[in-house]
Amino acid sequence: MEREVDVVVVGGGPVGENVADRARAAGLEVVLVEHQLVGGECSYWACVPSKTLLRSAAALRAAKRVAGSAEAVTGTLDVAAVLKRRDYWVSDWSDTGAVGWLESVGIELERGHGRLAGERRVIVGRDGTEPLTLVARHAVAVSPGSDPVIPPIPGLAGARPWTSRDATSVRHPPRRLAIIGGGVVAAEMATAYAGFGIEVTVLARSSLLRNMEPFAGDAVVAGLRGLGASVRVGASVTGVGRNDADEVIVTLDDGSTVIADEVLVATGRRPRTTALGVESVGLEPGTWIDVDDTMLVTGATGNAERPWLYAVGDVNHRALLTHQGKYQARATGDLIAARALGRPVDTAPWGAHVATADHSAVPEVVFAEPECVSVGFTAAAAERAGRSVRVADVELGAVSGAGILADDYEGRARLVVDAHAGTVIGATFVGQDVAELLQAATIAIVGEVPVDRLWHAVPAFPTVSEAWLRLLEALGRPGSPATQVASGDRRDDLATDGPGVTAGDGEAAA
Numbered sequence: 001m002e003r004e005v006d007v008v009v010v011g012g013g014p015v016g017e018n019v020a021d022r023a024r025a026a027g028l029e030v031v032l033v034e035h036q037l038v039g040g041e042c043s044y045w046a047c048v049p050s051k052t053l054l055r056s057a058a059a060l061r062a063a064k065r066v067a068g069s070a071e072a073v074t075g076t077l078d079v080a081a082v083l084k085r086r087d088y089w090v091s092d093w094s095d096t097g098a099v100g101w102l103e104s105v106g107i108e109l110e111r112g113h114g115r116l117a118g119e120r121r122v123i124v125g126r127d128g129t130e131p132l133t134l135v136a137r138h139a140v141a142v143s144p145g146s147d148p149v150i151p152p153i154p155g156l157a158g159a160r161p162w163t164s165r166d167a168t169s170v171r172h173p174p175r176r177l178a179i180i181g182g183g184v185v186a187a188e189m190a191t192a193y194a195g196f197g198i199e200v201t202v203l204a205r206s207s208l209l210r211n212m213e214p215f216a217g218d219a220v221v222a223g224l225r226g227l228g229a230s231v232r233v234g235a236s237v238t239g240v241g242r243n244d245a246d247e248v249i250v251t252l253d254d255g256s257t258v259i260a261d262e263v264l265v266a267t268g269r270r271p272r273t274t275a276l277g278v279e280s281v282g283l284e285p286g287t288w289i290d291v292d293d294t295m296l297v298t299g300a301t302g303n304a305e306r307p308w309l310y311a312v313g314d315v316n317h318r319a320l321l322t323h324q325g326k327y328q329a330r331a332t333g334d335l336i337a338a339r340a341l342g343r344p345v346d347t348a349p350w351g352a353h354v355a356t357a358d359h360s361a362v363p364e365v366v367f368a369e370p371e372c373v374s375v376g377f378t379a380a381a382a383e384r385a386g387r388s389v390r391v392a393d394v395e396l397g398a399v400s401g402a403g404i405l406a407d408d409y410e411g412r413a414r415l416v417v418d419a420h421a422g423t424v425i426g427a428t429f430v431g432q433d434v435a436e437l438l439q440a441a442t443i444a445i446v447g448e449v450p451v452d453r454l455w456h457a458v459p460a461f462p463t464v465s466e467a468w469l470r471l472l473e474a475l476g477r478p479g480s481p482a483t484q485v486a487s488g489d490r491r492d493d494l495a496t497d498g499p500g501v502t503a504g505d506g507e508a509a510a
């Protein structure tokens with residue numbers, strides 16, 4: 001069976017949904033092909049369940065950190081209630097709601113496995129009925145996402161390791177959990193399971209959260225240990241097996257062993273391109289798909305002559321995050337529609353049809369203990385990129401708003417400034433409830449707001465946002481002696497109390 005449509009989208013995760021939505025909103029006929037659940041990894045096995053597993057223990061810790069509410073905390077976490085709340089948020093792994101939304105906006109769903117079959121053609125393998133060939137008049141967008149990597153550690157694959165799917169969909173948490181990896185999944189799942197009161201051992205080859213400023217990973221190591229987890233940094237796993245009691249035995253390169261009930265592998269992702277038919281359009285199966293800033297696939301048959309194939313979301317490896325994939329999807333869906341309808345196309349940097357922010361302003365929130373959030377360059381990455389940087393650090397505990405939020409608040413913030421341009425190019429915040437500080441930093445970077453102008457963006461007292469003021473003070477006020485820092489100098493000021501406010505003062509002096 002063969003059918004012509006305007007646009008075919010393969011993969012109905014958050015990214016594919018958004019490509020389809022934008023193209024459909026412009027009036028195009030769109031078919032979305034999904035072989036599992038509409039909503040994808042994020043909705044059922046990643047962002048949503050992981051955050052619900054984390055939230056209750058974080059709320060409990062927050063209550064314990066404030067005198068008055070701490071005394072009211074007399075019980076422990078109700079893990080069964082946490083799992084029930086998780087089940088609600090993942091709709092019991094049913095996509096009825098998501099399918100209803102597709103219907104409401106006029107996007108057609110084809111349930112089945114989509115596979116490229118040459119230029120503009122997608123074959124959909126369907127259960128119990130003959131395959132359907134969809135021929136796209138205008139474009140095909142693939143957004144199949146990514147799968148976890150299982151590294152070739154002797155015995156690991158045979159030891160029934162958990163992946164992030166098992167960790168986020170758990171029904172009966174084990175008594176002991178070993179985690180291999182030191183990235184985002186390891187940090188978050190160690191926090192979640194330690195919060196459940198489970199014996200957690202993190203086995204990381206190197207420091208944690210290496211894509212962030214070093215103080216973020218260090219804080220999470222301390223935070224996890226504070227929750228009772230064991231964190232072994234610099235530990236290489238040489239073998240994994242199960243014994244007769246069905247316990248997992250993880251052997252390390254120093255000869256020691258860790259015994260657990262389950263082992264979670266959190267060692268990165270690989271693209272879902274092995275069974276996507278990419279070879280039929282000149283691409284290599286099993287590899288990430290290269291794209292330009294409009295998500296147009298570079299090197300695909302026919303794309304140079306008449307653009308038709310786009311790869312959006314995790315599969316292009318630009319930023320493996322839902323919000324960034326959805327940002328790409330909005331640009332690409334609109335571009336597909338503009339090209340199809342003969343409307344103007346804007347592919348200049350920061351134009352409507354490009355994902356420029358992928359290069360310089362990707363916000364990420366790691367919901368670990370403590371929260372670690374960042375956007376843009378770290379100081380080291382900026383220097384590697386040849387930028388001349390100025391760096392300001394502040395201890396968040398010295399900010400009144402943080403001290404009021406939690407007794408003995410501990411946290412740190414860093415601003416990375418381009419010394420020549422005088423604009424923020426990176427920001428990192430570590431501490432309780434810092435996630436909501438991130439959007440301001442993202443806007444400063446994307447808007448290329450001069451640091452001198454930020455002195456006029458006054459943070460309200462007493463909020464944690466006053467960290468911004470402390471960061472500016474650390475950089476120096478325009479025209480004041482403190483700003484006499486040679487251009488290109490790197491400053492590692494550690495600002496504490498700002499003028500007029502000391503921790504514990506209810507009112508700031510003028």
Ligand SMILES: Cc1cc2nc3c(=O)[nH]c(=O)nc-3n(C[C@H](O)[C@H](O)[C@H](O)COP(=O)(O)OP(=O)(O)OC[C@H]3O[C@@H](n4cnc5c(N)ncnc54)[C@H](O)[C@@H]3O)c2cc1C
Binds near residue numbers: 042313
């Ligand atoms: C544990 C965990 C927690 C995370 N937490 C966060 C978070 O808090 N915030 C955040 O921003 N990101 C988070 N991420 C990352 C986020 O999940 C991904 O970046 C996001 O899901 C990518 O969206 P996508 O649409 O590209 O792919 P996916 O969500 O993987 O969706 C792809 C869809 O395509 C379907 N599909 C694949 N191949 C085919 C085919 N050939 N035919 C038909 N259908 C197909 C799949 O079934 C799936 O539904 C997390 C990831 C993990 C593993």
Ligand SMILES: NC(=O)c1ccc[n+]([C@@H]2O[C@H](COP(=O)([O-])OP(=O)(O)OC[C@H]3O[C@@H](n4cnc5c(N)ncnc54)[C@H](O)[C@@H]3O)[C@@H](O)[C@H]2O)c1
Binds near residue numbers: 180182205209321
């Ligand atoms: N809150 C969030 O936004 C969130 C949460 C979870 C995941 N994610 C996304 O999902 C992606 C995948 O997360 P992840 O934690 O799996 O990957 P990651 O890239 O963040 O971390 C992988 C970790 O595994 C280690 N590693 C790699 N190979 C190894 C091996 N052979 N043996 C031992 N250790 C090894 C690395 O050193 C690193 O510490 C992330 O890139 C992130 O973008 C986002």
